[in-house]
Amino acid sequence: MKLQAVRNTPKILPEQAAEQIADRIVAGSFAAGQQLPNEFDLAEQLGVGRGTVREAVKILVSRNILEIRRGCGTFVCSHPGRVEDPLGFSFVRDKKKLALDLCEVRMMLEPEIAALAAARATDQEIESLRKAAEEVEQELLAGRDHGGKDMELHRLLAVCSRNQVVEQLIPMIQRTISIFITLTDAQLVEETIRTHRRLIEAVKNRDADGARDAMREHLENNRQRIRIMPDHAENQERQEKR
Known part of the structure; x- marks a missing residue:
């Protein structure tokens, strides 16, 4: 044309x-x-x-x-108009404050994304979610970096929502996952495995409320872990004393 x-x-x-x-x-x-x-x-x-x-x-x-x-x-471009860090999160110095703020946003979005996925995902997509969750679990138990696998799980969940706006929000969600993993140092192994399993089971059973609750618990675990971490000023002071 x-x-x-x-x-x-x-x-x-x-x-x-x-x-x-x-x-x-x-x-x-x-x-x-x-x-x-x-x-x-x-x-x-x-x-x-x-x-x-x-x-x-x-x-x-x-x-x-x-x-x-x-x-x-x-x-x-493979994803026309999409940029890796659309909101400039990589330039924010206080990652703890940023992670907590982003957690609030994720709490508004991701439980409902999970509920939509439970209502709309195909059987094939549910199987893909299950495999993705298993891969995250394997990386966690082996003590390896699970960030990439975790991002893929959240990407698949967003696709299952059948909402094109949600799919475009994936870059922001993925950026927050990497920040959370960096801050928590992947210490929430048992909690992550348990909530992921609960989430996938709820989606498989077409249980929108269960999927919503599992995602809320998953995010709340991250938020509580981040809250007890030293803030940016304390970390900077410790580094200066070394």
Whole structure:
């Protein structure tokens, strides 16, 4: 499908061109991971110069919609528009305060996500959840870093909710998981295994209330553990004395 030619509007030409390309990605003309036409062809389709196309591509690269692979061309990002740390959590110094604040947000969201998953997940998805929980458990019992496996479990749970907004919140949820694991030093082994098992069993039984309660307990365990940890100022003072 050809792009519409850019027309005179209050927006500058590169912004118009970028908008046209982004619209085609949303419409499915360019899929995630697909290579775009070359610069010359895009310029012809848009009715603009190649310099305008270059600037439009730069705009979309800055928004994590396109990526340039040297020697290969320009491609649609695997998750267009999504950034790893959308809220800038990695730049917050007081990780304890951040983790507690994020826990409040997770308490608002994840119990309901779990309840939706119990109501909407397919049998195949429930089996995937069970396997993901088992993998987390294996990593915990072996004393290995379970962060990646835990993130995958929460990602699958969000997918099972059948809510596209929830799925877009996954990056934020995953960022909080890594912060929680760092702060708690993976000390909540028994509690994590128990609440995960309870959660998966509730989803399997289509028990929305049970899934909601299991997730609340899981998050509350994390919150209580974080609360008793030294705060940022105390940690900094200890490091300075060493």
